[in-house]
Amino acid sequence: MRSSAPLLRVRDLSITHADAARPSPADVTFDIRPGEVVLLLGPSGSGKSTLTLALNGLIPHAVPATMTGQVVAGGLDTTEALTATLSTHVAMVFQDPDAQIVTGTVYDEVAFGPENLRLPLDEVRARTEAALRRVGLWERRDENPDRLSGGGRQRLAIGCALAMGSPLIVLDEPTANLDPQGIDDVYAALADVVAAGDRAILLVEHNLDAAMSFVTRTIVLDRSGRVAFDGEPAEVIRGHVDELVAMGVWLPAATIAALRMRDAGATLDPLPLTPDELAVALAVDGDETGHGHRVSSRSARSTTERDSARSTTERDSARSTTEEQPIIRARGLTVRRGRSEILHGIDLDIARGTFTAIVGTNGAGKTTLLQALAGVVPPPKRQVIVDGVDPGAASPRDLASRIGFVFQNPEHQFIAHTVFDELAHGLRLRHVPDAEIAERVQSMLARFGLEEKADVHPFLLSGGEKRRLSVGTALITRPGVLALDEPTFGQDRARAAELLTLLHELRDDGTTILIVTHDLHLVAEHSTHTLVLQDGRVHAAGPTADLFRSEQTFESAGLRLPSLQRVLAASGWAIA
Numbered sequence: 001m002r003s004s005a006p007l008l009r010v011r012d013l014s015i016t017h018a019d020a021a022r023p024s025p026a027d028v029t030f031d032i033r034p035g036e037v038v039l040l041l042g043p044s045g046s047g048k049s050t051l052t053l054a055l056n057g058l059i060p061h062a063v064p065a066t067m068t069g070q071v072v073a074g075g076l077d078t079t080e081a082l083t084a085t086l087s088t089h090v091a092m093v094f095q096d097p098d099a100q101i102v103t104g105t106v107y108d109e110v111a112f113g114p115e116n117l118r119l120p121l122d123e124v125r126a127r128t129e130a131a132l133r134r135v136g137l138w139e140r141r142d143e144n145p146d147r148l149s150g151g152g153r154q155r156l157a158i159g160c161a162l163a164m165g166s167p168l169i170v171l172d173e174p175t176a177n178l179d180p181q182g183i184d185d186v187y188a189a190l191a192d193v194v195a196a197g198d199r200a201i202l203l204v205e206h207n208l209d210a211a212m213s214f215v216t217r218t219i220v221l222d223r224s225g226r227v228a229f230d231g232e233p234a235e236v237i238r239g240h241v242d243e244l245v246a247m248g249v250w251l252p253a254a255t256i257a258a259l260r261m262r263d264a265g266a267t268l269d270p271l272p273l274t275p276d277e278l279a280v281a282l283a284v285d286g287d288e289t290g291h292g293h294r295v296s297s298r299s300a301r302s303t304t305e306r307d308s309a310r311s312t313t314e315r316d317s318a319r320s321t322t323e324e325q326p327i328i329r330a331r332g333l334t335v336r337r338g339r340s341e342i343l344h345g346i347d348l349d350i351a352r353g354t355f356t357a358i359v360g361t362n363g364a365g366k367t368t369l370l371q372a373l374a375g376v377v378p379p380p381k382r383q384v385i386v387d388g389v390d391p392g393a394a395s396p397r398d399l400a401s402r403i404g405f406v407f408q409n410p411e412h413q414f415i416a417h418t419v420f421d422e423l424a425h426g427l428r429l430r431h432v433p434d435a436e437i438a439e440r441v442q443s444m445l446a447r448f449g450l451e452e453k454a455d456v457h458p459f460l461l462s463g464g465e466k467r468r469l470s471v472g473t474a475l476i477t478r479p480g481v482l483a484l485d486e487p488t489f490g491q492d493r494a495r496a497a498e499l500l501t502l503l504h505e506l507r508d509d510g511t512t513i514l515i516v517t518h519d520l521h522l523v524a525e526h527s528t529h530t531l532v533l534q535d536g537r538v539h540a541a542g543p544t545a546d547l548f549r550s551e552q553t554f555e556s557a558g559l560r561l562p563s564l565q566r567v568l569a570a571s572g573w574a575i576a
Contacts, residue, residue, distance in 0.1 A: 006031035013069035024225035035197040042221030044464025044492040056090035057083040091166035096409045097157035107141040113164045131163040134189040150177040151362030172204045176489045179361040206250040248494025254278040275563035282571045327352040333383045342368045344536045355513040357523040360533035361558040366516045374405040374483045404474030408485040410466035414458040426477045444472045463490035483514045
């Protein structure tokens with residue numbers, strides 16, 4: 001039985017950051033009760049992450065912002081209680097796990113919170129071991145957190161929250177850096193947490209495919225930061241799908257596919273929310289309309305798309321084989337971190353003008369490879385050539401003119417005090433005339449929807465806005481190669497689509513695109529080539545369309561194709 005007393009009460013909450021023109025979120029009211037798993041959706045800039053920071057007192061105690069209204073956690077007013085006290089009622093997992101890791105070993109990191117609660121030593125040990133086992137890090141308990149991959153550090157942060165034993169756990173994009181198995185493990189652990197019925201979860205997430213079977217309620221913020229919808233997930237999505245599409249929020253991949261199929265003439269009712277529901281709906285649609293009509297409606301959209309994809313793949317394959325000098329070439333690339341060897345003798349060629357995705361499980365070496373190719377982590381000399389330059393020997397200025405790099409966490413690359421100056425910095429280093437700088441910066445601000453943020457400090461932007469700014473700073477010097485680590489992380493669906501459209505436009509203009517991602521939907525729909533890493537080695541490489549014909553290629557590397565891809569393949573649909 002659920003307790004009648006809410007774990008969290010939010011009343012008329014509005015938060016205005018320094019220099020912000022309006023509050024976001026604005027006038028938000030809701031309760032969270034034991035046993036609930038609440039999914040918080042909204043477009044980038046609606047205030048989702050800001051809202052989470054107010055739930056355990058970080059706003060207003062640690063983050064400068066003006067707050068009106070009231071937040072009560074465990075019976076305590078968050079504006080009056082100490083943050084340390086509030087942490088026993090609300091545990092936080094931030095969008096950037098590095099923002100909350102403070103100790104020298106994985107074990108100490110998880111034990112840190114319970115120790116500061118002055119719990120008995122036996123209970124600290126029991127909680128720490130249980131949490132580490134839940135997130136799959138018990139065997140790595142003696143390692144330095146710095147040696148974990150981005151996904152590993154994300155699981156560590158979740159383990160820390162679990163160990164606190166707080167009745168409410170708030171997670172901001174907890175699976176963004178995780179491979180499919182890691183996502184399953186995290187949700188299994190969280191499901192165990194709420195199974196007893198005395199705890200609750202608030203989740204900011206864009207990977208709705210994994211979340212749909214887990215969440216019990218959905219709250220949607222609109223672009224002004226106000227609550228637009230609040231209810232059972234299926235009712236909110238099915239009942240307001242047109243409004244959600246217009247807002248640009250993330251929807252389940254199966255729902256997006258179903259909407260495209262409806263446009264092509266398929267009859268899918270009710271609107272599918274999961275791949276299994278989509279498979280059933282497609283079978284019913286075929287039975288009711290007749291096989292011939294179903295093929296006709298499918299061919300109205302998907303045949304052209306398949307022909308287009310095939311011609312693109314053939315053109316890119318021809319380009320790969322006929323290009324005398326690949327724009328990126330690595331031979332025997334070996335990278336060590338401390339005493340550990342992360343990459344082991346990697347050989348690869350990336351053809352000019354391609355869109356290449358690097359995929360693999362957490363810890364496979366994806367980010368390390370991308371950073372080595374871009375010279376962010378200088379590789380050994382004479383092992384990598386990028387557009388005629390050796391990243392192991394080139395000056396940062398020479399390298400930046402050939403390859404732009406976008407970090408997984410945007411804050412890691414910000415150095416200026418305003419968004420305008422952040423974009424202008426690279427141009428000023430190259431002594432570009434002021435008039436041209438102003439013109440190019442204004443163009444970039446408009447392209448990424450940041451015109452109103454020109455004078456704002458980059459650290460005061462939303463997560464999605466930070467991501468767009470980081471891409472803009474890499475693009476503004478017009479390099480021949482653009483390398484991005486998890487480019488859609490923190491983006492709403494509309495902004496992610498805009499970014500991907502921009503990447504395709506850049507590629508059409510001759511820019512070579514290189515990304516690291518866990519999103520195999522993105523890989524299947526957008527990349528021309530795919531590189532699969534396993535344990536720091538190249539497991540498979542080639543045109544994306546060719547690799548996706550074999551599930552075994554991915555499964556043998558510890559990955560699996562998304563359920564939606566299997567459903568579409570079985571039904572004959574192709575969504576692009």
